[in-house]
Amino acid sequence: MTTETITAVATAPGRGGVGVVRISGPNSVAIAETICGSLPKPRYAEFTTFKDAQGDVIDSGLVVYFPNPASFTGEDVVELQGHGSPIALDLLCQRVMSLGARMARPGEFSERAFLNNKIDLAQAEAIADLIDSATDQAARGAVRSLHGEFSAQINNLLRQLIALRMFVEAAIDFSDEEIDFLAEEKVGEQVQGLLAQLDEIAASAQQGSLLREGISVVLAGRPNAGKSSLHNRLAGHEAAIVTNVAGTTRDVLREQIHLGGLPLRISDTAGLHDTQDVVEQEGIKRTEAEILQADHVLLISDDEAHDTAILASFPADITVTLIQNKIDLMDETPRREDNDGLTTLSLSAKTGAGLDLLEQRLCEAAGFHPEQEGVFIARRRHLDALARAREAVETGYHCLADSGAGELLAEELRQAQQALGEITGDFTTDDLLGEIFSNFCVGK
Ligand SMILES: Nc1nc2c(ncn2[C@@H]2O[C@H](COP(=O)(O)OP(=O)(O)OP(=O)(O)O)[C@@H](O)[C@H]2O)c(=O)[nH]1
Numbered sequence: 055m056t057t058e059t060i061t062a063v064a065t066a067p068g069r070g071g072v073g074v075v076r077i078s079g080p081n082s083v084a085i086a087e088t089i090c091g092s093l094p095k096p097r098y099a100e101f102t103t104f105k106d107a108q109g110d111v112i113d114s115g116l117v118v119y120f121p122n123p124a125s126f127t128g129e130d131v132v133e134l135q136g137h138g139s140p141i142a143l144d145l146l147c148q149r150v151m152s153l154g155a156r157m158a159r160p161g162e163f164s165e166r167a168f169l170n171n172k173i174d175l176a177q178a179e180a181i182a183d184l185i186d187s188a189t190d191q192a193a194r195g196a197v198r199s200l201h202g203e204f205s206a207q208i209n210n211l212l213r214q215l216i217a218l219r220m221f222v223e224a225a226i227d228f229s230d231e232e233i234d235f236l237a238e239e240k241v242g243e244q245v246q247g248l249l250a251q252l253d254e255i256a257a258s259a260q261q262g263s264l265l266r267e268g269i270s271v272v273l274a275g276r277p278n279a280g281k282s283s284l285h286n287r288l289a290g291h292e293a294a295i296v297t298n299v300a301g302t303t304r305d306v307l308r309e310q311i312h313l314g315g316l317p318l319r320i321s322d323t324a325g326l327h328d329t330q331d332v333v334e335q336e337g338i339k340r341t342e343a344e345i346l347q348a349d350h351v352l353l354i355s356d357d358e359a360h361d362t363a364i365l366a367s368f369p370a371d372i373t374v375t376l377i378q379n380k381i382d383l384m385d386e387t388p389r390r391e392d393n394d395g396l397t398t399l400s401l402s403a404k405t406g407a408g409l410d411l412l413e414q415r416l417c418e419a420a421g422f423h424p425e426q427e428g429v430f431i432a433r434r435r436h437l438d439a440l441a442r443a444r445e446a447v448e449t450g451y452h453c454l455a456d457s458g459a460g461e462l463l464a465e466e467l468r469q470a471q472q473a474l475g476e477i478t479g480d481f482t483t484d485d486l487l488g489e490i491f492s493n494f495c496v497g498k
């Protein structure tokens with residue numbers, strides 16, 4: 055049972071027009087009354103002054119009171135909305151704490167909302183994802199999850215799973231009777247139906263996870279091939295130094311961008327070649343390390359023989375696209391070729407010609423469909439739980455189909471139920487909750 059009253063500045067750090075101090079817990083009302091003199095009607099804003107222990111005014115602004123349980127956290131919440139001065143907000147927070155509240159931990163307001171059943175775990179995560187979203191689509195996906203679209207689909211699946219499990223368990227109890235309920239086609243059909251729905255949700259969640267996490271793309275290749283030029287073109291500003299001196303780039307340079315709604319972490323790297331220069335050698339080591347972490351490598355082509363050797367040195371599981379750069383010098387038009395599993399794009403980093411082909415290629419290779427509607431934000435942990443649920447249902451189906459083992463099917467359905475329950479937070483551990491909420495910002 056939570057009894058501590060917590061407080062934090064809920065608005066972003068730094069200066070702004072308005073700054074909000076949030077208080078949640080059983081002492082919120084008493085604390086706020088001491089600071090403001092009195093509180094307005096629930097959910098009404100009232101202009102007031104915030105006073106310190108000596109009765110001097112710290113700031114003036116609005117106070118809003120949300121009595122439990124109709125508040126974000128489900129507890130008594132008071133918001134003091136002052137000016138966005140970091141100093142004034144800090145003084146106000148100190149004042150609230152001197153009256154018996156303690157500083158909230160990161161994500162503690164959302165954690166209390168979860169613990170008080172105001173939102174489920176997927177919704178709590180969506181709050182953080184909305185705040186962190188880097189693209190329009192990610193923000194819209196997060197709002198969908200926050201409003202419970204993802205959870206509703208999971209809960210719908212859970213209801214079907216539970217109903218089927220109850221049927222199977224009941225059928226096991228009747229297995230001595232003449233009718234064998236499990237032999238009926240109905241059970242098999244329902245299991246197949248569950249698998250189809252799991253696949254559908256997983257496909258949508260996969261899109262949501264891409265929206266949230268994006269992919270890492272490394273620009274690699276021989277010196278002077280135009281890696282930094284392409285990096286700058288993608289970043290939209292002159293992030294990297296570009297010269298006609300081979301070996302210009304030595305450090306790995308990273309930028310967060312998005313192309314067609316897909317977030318990308320792009321890295322420009324040192325050119326790959328044999329060199330005696332110790333600085334370049336270190337740069338090349340870093341290039342190689344960067345490539346190992348990549349989802350997709352753009353190999354900027356310079357010289358076919360060398361490129362073939364570089365290509366052969368890449369780990370087999372990394373997606374590679376060969377980029378034939380500088381087509382402006384050859385008066386060529388952008389094009390794409392797919393040969394023996396290798397995709398080659400001809401483009402110009404200098405003019406930007408062919409960048410649309412690159413965007414398409416990166417989205418396609420990542421399995422990202424920008425036009426897909428109704429995508430909700432999702433995390434790796436959700437994909438993992440969906441995959442485990444699917445595996446359990448499938449194993450259970452085979453147990454039934456191959457050997458008529460109803461008990462085994464029931465057990466697999468129970469495991470699938472548990473995996474799905476982890477998404478919404480029906481089944482969680484303190485470790486998981488700690489990990490999720492500690493990644494939130496303070497005040498959320
Ligand atoms: N005409 C033309 N020149 C280009 C193009 N891309 C790059 N260049 C030129 O090629 C030279 C090398 O470009 P960079 O982008 O510095 O090449 P890099 O691969 O980063 O080279 P290092 O950092 O030395 O490995 C510069 O003079 C660029 O202006 C292009 O698409 N067209």
Ligand SMILES: [Mg+2]
Binds near residue numbers: 281282283303323
């Ligand atoms: Mg460079």
